[in-house]
Amino acid sequence: MIALKKAVYERLRDEIMGRVHWDYAPDGTPFPYIVVQVFGIVEPDRFQGTMELVEQLTIRISAWDTTMESVDNLIASIEETFVDEELTTDTGHVMDMARGSVETTQESQTEPAAGEIWRGTMDLIITYQHTLGD
Numbered sequence: 001m002i003a004l005k006k007a008v009y010e011r012l013r014d015e016i017m018g019r020v021h022w023d024y025a026p027d028g029t030p031f032p033y034i035v036v037q038v039f040g041i042v043e044p045d046r047f048q049g050t051m052e053l054v055e056q057l058t059i060r061i062s063a064w065d066t067t068m069e070s071v072d073n074l075i076a077s078i079e080e081t082f083v084d085e086e087l088t089t090d091t092g093h094v095m096d097m098a099r100g101s102v103e104t105t106q107e108s109q110t111e112p113a114a115g116e117i118w119r120g121t122m123d124l125i126i127t128y129q130h131t132l133g134d
Contacts (some may be wrong), residue, residue: 003089004128005038008059008082012036015081025064031117032065032074053130058100063120071104071120082124096127 012020012034019025019033037060063074079099087094100123107117 003091004057004087004094004126007087007089008036008124011081011087012061012078015078032063032070034074034078035062035064036060037062054095054127055130056125056127059124059126061122061124065118066116068104068106068118071118075102075104075120075122079122087126092128092130094126095129096125098125099123100125 009020009022015034019029021029021033021035023035023037025033025035039058039060061075061078063071063078065071065074079102082097083099087097102120102122104118104120107119
């Protein structure tokens with residue numbers, strides 16, 4: 001799964017010019033930025049007669065910015081970058097990649113002077129086939 005996470009990260013990094021963070025962004029990160037989380041991993045299963053492992057996981061991509069329009073544009077761009085586009089790794093391949101849920105929300109602020117903060121979230125559901133050793 002390391003190779004898959006690296007491929008997702010690199011594609012996102014190219015899309016958002018480097019502001020991509022795993023799990024959370026540090027305080028003070030300039031907008032816009034992306035946070036990536038991996039969850040919902042279905043344990044590898046073996047196909048009949050093969051030694052290749054297949055797993056399904058969900059990658060949640062959250063775009064953060066100061067306007068709803070910007071967040072919606074980022075999510076649309078990210079969706080275009082992933083869905084129906086091949087994603088390759090050195091140690092396996094993506095068998096299927098589909099868009100799951102998408103939503104945009106305004107985050108509540110403890111300090112109103114900070115301005116609006118918006119978050120757009122999109123889930124990518126990926127079925128990945130490993131080669132042995134990944």
